[in-house]
Amino acid sequence: MTDPHETPKAAARRLAAGAIRDGFIPEALHAYTERDGNPLYWRIRAKNAQTGEKWIRPMKRVGQTYVLGEPTADEQPTGKPLYRLHHLNAQPGAVVIVTEGEHKADKLAALGLVVTTSGAADSAERADWEPLTGRDVRIWPDHDDAGQRYAEAVAKKLAPLGCDVRVLDVAALGLDIKGDAADWLTTNPAATAIDVLALACKEGARAELEADEQVKPESGSARSPAVSVPVVVATGGAPSDTSNTGNKSGPKFTLTVGGVHHIGLDKNGAEMAPTWVCSPLGVIAKTRDTKSGAWGRLLEWFDDDAVRHQWVMPLELLEGDGIDVRKELASKGLRMGASRIAKEQLAMYIKVWPVDPRARCVERLGWHGAVYLLPTETIGNADEIVVFQNAHSVEPAFALVGTADAWRKSVGALAAGNTRIAFAISVAFAGALAGIVSEDSGGFHLRGKSSSGKSTALKAAASVWGDPTTYPRVWRATANGLEGLAALHNDGLLILDELSQCDPKEAGESAYLLANGQGKTRANRTGAARAVQKWRLLFLSAGEESLSALMARVGRTANTGQQIRLADFDADANAGMGAFEKLHGHPSPAALALAIKDAAAQAHGAVGVAWLRHIVQDRVELVDFISDGMRQFVAEVVPLGSVGQVERVARRFALVAVAGELASHYNLTGWERGEADRAAKACFASWLEGFGGTGNREERDVLAQVRGFFEAHGASRFEDVASIEDRRIINRAGFYRTDANGARQYLVLPESFKTELCKGRDWKAAEKLLVAMGWIEPGGDGRSTQKPRLPGIGTGARVYVFTGKVLEGEE
Secondary structure (H helix, E strand, C coil): CCCCCCCHHHHHHHHCHHHHHCCEEEEEEEEEECCCCCEEEEEEEEEECCCCCEEEEEEEEECCEEEECCCCCCCCCCCECCCCHHHHHHCCCECEEEECCHHHHHHHHCCCCEEECCCCCCCHHHECCHHHCCCEEEEECCCCHHHHHHHHHHHHHHHHHCCEEEECCHHHHCCCCCCCHHHHHHHCCCCCHHHHHCCCCCCCCCCEEEECCCCCCCCCCCCCCCCCCEEEEEECCCHHHCCCCCCCCCCEEEEECCEEEEECECCCCCECCCEEEECCEEEEEEEECCCCCCCEEEEEEECCCCEEEEEEEEHHHHHCCCHHHHHHHHHCCCCECCCHHHHHHHHHHHHHCCCCCEEEEECCCEEECCEEECCCCEECCCCCEEEECCCCCCCCCECCECCHHHHHHHHHHHHCCCHHHHHHHHHHHHHHHHCCCCCCCEEEEEECCCCCCHHHHHHHHHCCCECCCCCCEECCCCHHHHHHHHHHCCCCEEEEECHHHCCHHHHHHHHHHHHHCECCCCECCCCCECCCCECCCEEEEEECCCHHHHHHCCCCCCCHHHHHHEEEEECCCCCCCCCCCCCCCCCCHHHHHHHHHHHHHHCECHHHHHHHHHHHHCHHHHHHHHHHHHHHHHHHHCCCCCCHHHHHHHHHHHHHHHHHHHHHHCCCCCCCCCHHHHHHHHHHHHHHHHHCCCCCHHHHHHHHHHHHHHHHHCCCCEEECCCCCCCCCCCCCEEEEECCCCCEEEEECHHHHHHHHCCCCCHHHHHHHHHHCCCECCCCCCCCCECCCECCCECCCCEEEECHHHHCCCC
C-alpha cells in the first residue's frame, strides 16, 4: 500500500528500487509541467557508475499514488509538453535553446538561459512545439548521427511555426563523438550565457572559421575570459580579400564568444595583443531604403539578460565622432570598451566588417507585399530582408509579455458576453485585415460618462499588441504629431484616449487626417516637397463627449464626413453595468474592470503576433472570405433604403466582426462562434440610433440647424412687416408676416441666410433642400427667393420666405 502523502522524489526512488539494486545511482528527477508550472509527469534519470549505462523512465500520478508511465494520448491531445514549459512562458522575449535530453537542458538553464527539450533523440515527432511559435530558437544537438537526426526533426517541426531556427555546428566545438552541451560546459567552466548564445555565428559573412586563442578581456570589463570556440576573423579591404587573414593592408578584427577584438600592428608590422572592443556584435546585412539611399548596417547583439536586439544603423552616424552610435548600442545593453582606441575601432569594425546579405529599410510598419513588418521582426517570407527604420521621435509601443494562450484564458475569457469589450478587441484584430481587402481607414469612438468602462475596453484592445498602460495614446497632440502616430500604427490599431483633451478647433481636422490615410504636404529645408506620410489603420477612441459636442464648445459644427469617419456610439451596453453585461463571477463591474486590466498587464502582445502568423500564412485565401463575410454583415444590419453613408460605416463594423470571428476560428480568443458578430451588431445598432436613422445625415443636420435658428431667435431678430410703430430690431435677420391662413412666415435676408442659417455648410445645397422640403416658398419667377414689399426697403430686395413648416414636428 502506497503512502498518499508520498513526495515525487520518494516515489521515484521507490519505482527505481530495482535499478538501484543493480548499481544504478539516481541523478535527477525531471518534472514536465503545464504553462503555469503545475507538474504533469516526471522522468527519472539514473546512471550506472561502472558501465555508464543510463536508466530513464517516465513517472505519473494516478489518484493518490505514482506509477511508471507517461500520460496517455487522450490526456495529451496536442502532444507531449516541452520540458521547462513554465520557464518558456515566463520569458517570451528570450532566445530558446533546444537540447537533446533534460540533463543538458538543466545544465544550460543554470547559466540563466531559456532551454527546453522534448526528451530523447526520437521524441521530436510526439511533442507539442506550439509554445515556441515565433521564437528565436537555437538547436544544440549531440555530436553523433542521432543528434543530427534530432536537430533535423525539431527544425522541421518548428518551420511552420514561424521560428528563427539555427543549428549549432557541434563539429566546430572540438567535442569528441557523442559529446554534448554538458560536456562542452565541463571543458569550459568559465562560460556564461552570452558565451553560449554567441556560439551560433551568423551566416553569410565572407570570413574564415579558425580556432581562437585565449584572449583576455579588456581590463575592468565584466566579461569572463573567453572560451575556446570558433572565431570569425575579418580584415580591411574589399570583401573579396577577406579570406586572406594574413592581409596587413587594413584593420583586422575577430568576432568570438568573448566579443569583438581589434588586432593592431606595431611599428615593425608585427601583430600586437588584441584590444577588446565590445561584447559580441553581429553585422548582419547592408541596409538601404526603397530608393537605394540611406545606406546603413543591420546590427544584432544580446544583452546580459540574453535578450536579442537589432538596430538599423545609418552609416552617416559613423562620419562624426560616433557618439550617437555608442549611445544607442549602450542603451540596448551592448558592453563596450572605455578606451579611446576601443571607441575608434568600434566604428571601424562596423564599417569594414565583410557582409553580403542585403536588407531593405522601410519607415512604415505593416504590410509590405506578402510580409508583415513589426518593429522587431518580419512575419512571412520575402525575397530579401525587410527591416523597420524608425524615422519618428515616437517609439512604437508594441510589447510582448506572456503567451497567446495565457491571454486567451484571461483577457479573452473575461471579454466574452460583453459586447463593448469584445468589439474593442475585435477592432484590434481588424486593423491588419484592412489592407488585405483594401478597406479605408476609419475610427470608432466609445462615448460615455466617467467610470463606465471605456478605458477598460481600450486596455483590452491594447493588450492584443502591447502593454495596456503604454500602448494607448491621447488625443492631445498636434496634427503633425498625429501623423507620426498614424504612420507607426500602419495596418494596425491606433488607440487614442480622452477626446476632450483634443483642441476643439482641431478635433474635426484630426478625425479627417487619421481616416484619410495621409498627412499634409510640407517643404524641406530647400523648399522642395517632402514625401507625404501615408497609412491605413483603424483607430479606437474614447471620451465623455462626442466629436460633435466637443466642436460645439467653440461654435463649430461637425460635418457628416467627420462623423462617419469617427463612428460614435454609446459605451453603455444598457445592462445597468456601464460597458459590461456579464461579470464572470466578479462582484461588481468595477471588480471585473480591474480583473481585465490586471490580466492584460500579465499577458499582452503575444496574441497579436500569433494572429499575424495566421493571416500572413492564409493571406491569399482570406481575401474572398473577408469580403463575403462583410457583404453578409452589411446585408443583415443595414435597413432597406439607407443612404450610402450608413452602408459605408456598416462596412467598417463588418470588417471588425469578421476579424473577431476569424481570430476565434484560429482559437485565439476562446469565444464561441458568433460572439464577435453579435458584439459588432450591437455596437452598430447603437451607432445607427445616435446617427439618426437611415436617411441622409447631412440633410438632417441642415434642417436641424435651420430650425434651431428660428427656435433660438423667434421674432427677436425679425421685424413685423405690418407694424406701424418705429421698432428698432438689433442685428436684424429679416422680417415676418402672417399668411392668409394665419400662419407666420419668416422673410430672411440673403446674407443672413448664407452666413447664419447655413453657417459652415454649402448654402446652395441647403437652399435646394429647403425648397424641396417645402420650408422655403419659391418665387413665381422660378427662383428660390421672392421680392415682397418691405418697410424701409421697398420691393427691390429679395428674401427667402420660410413657411410654417420650419417649426413643425421633426422630419
